[in-house]
Amino acid sequence: AQTVTQSQPEMSVQEAETVTLSCTYDTSESDYYLFWYKQPPSRQMILVIRQEAYKQQNATENRFSVNFQKAAKSFSLKISDSQLGDAAMYFCAYRSDDNDMRFGAGTRLTVKP
Amino acid sequence: DGGITQSPKYLFRKEGQNVTLSCEQNLNHDAMYWYRQDPGQGLRLIYYSQIVNDFQKGDIAEGYSVSREKKESFPLTVTSAQKNPTAFYLCASSALLISPLHFGNGTRLTVT
Numbered sequence: 001a002q003t004v005t006q007s008q009p010e011m012s013v014q015e016a017e018t019v020t021l022s023c024t025y026d027t028s029e030s031d032y033y034l035f036w037y038k039q040p041p042s043r044q045m046i047l048v049i050r051q052e053a054y055k056q057q058n059a060t061e062n063r064f065s066v067n068f069q070k071a072a073k074s075f076s077l078k079i080s081d082s083q084l085g086d087a088a089m090y091f092c093a094y095r096s097d098d099n100d101m102r103f104g105a106g107t108r109l110t111v112k113p
Numbered sequence: 114d115g116g117i118t119q120s121p122k123y124l125f126r127k128e129g130q131n132v133t134l135s136c137e138q139n140l141n142h143d144a145m146y147w148y149r150q151d152p153g154q155g156l157r158l159i160y161y162s163q164i165v166n167d168f169q170k171g172d173i174a175e176g177y178s179v180s181r182e183k184k185e186s187f188p189l190t191v192t193s194a195q196k197n198p199t200a201f202y203l204c205a206s207s208a209l210l211i212s213p214l215h216f217g218n219g220t221r222l223t224v225t
Contacts, residue, residue: 033211044216047213095210098169099144100158100161103156103157
């Protein structure tokens with residue numbers, strides 16, 4: 001099964017600054033889908049951004065963007081102009097063609113005012 | 114409103130008892146999932162199902178069982194064989210592959 005690795009258990013950013021969360025994955029497949037989810041203290045899972053592996057263009061959603069490096073099997077999340085409401089656990093996820101979806105261990109993001 | 118419902122929110126059981134967690138969706142999604150989350154940990158896949166009457170094991174299926182008799186429902190049974198069942202359980206559903214998972218609000222299971 002595919003594995004997803006988030007090497008930063010915790011990250012901190014100053015409000016209005018930019019932060020990048022790392023994610024790498026292991027796969028032998030060529031077609032797959034990548035996601036970033038946010039989990040605030042309420043524990044509700046919220047989709048942040050998604051990327052199809054066959055698309056070379058990096059996905060963006062307002063202040064959130066990804067750096068997708070297919071050859072390196074890397075999928076980092078950049079949060080620009082960080083806000084206090086961005087504080088949460090962030091999970092990277094990999095979805096294969098057979099719908100198997102795996103998550104990383106998460107990165108806890110703290111935003112300092 | 115369409116959504117995915119998990120019940121109950123909190124569940125308490127004595128060790129040695131089987132317990133079933135409910136998950137219902139009215140989104141007409143084909144795929145459904147069960148994940149376990151321990152404190153400060155990520156989501157670990159227990160089982161998933163792509164269609165009715167079919168499901169696949171995830172990384173930690175031992176001690177758990179599922180059924181998928183209806184498209185809308187994907188209940189998870191935590192059996193007495195599960196060594197450490199106390200955890201937060203999340204159910205999710207999804208349509209197409211690029212579609213995101215829609216998550217329920219979770220069930221916190223405590224076994225004493």
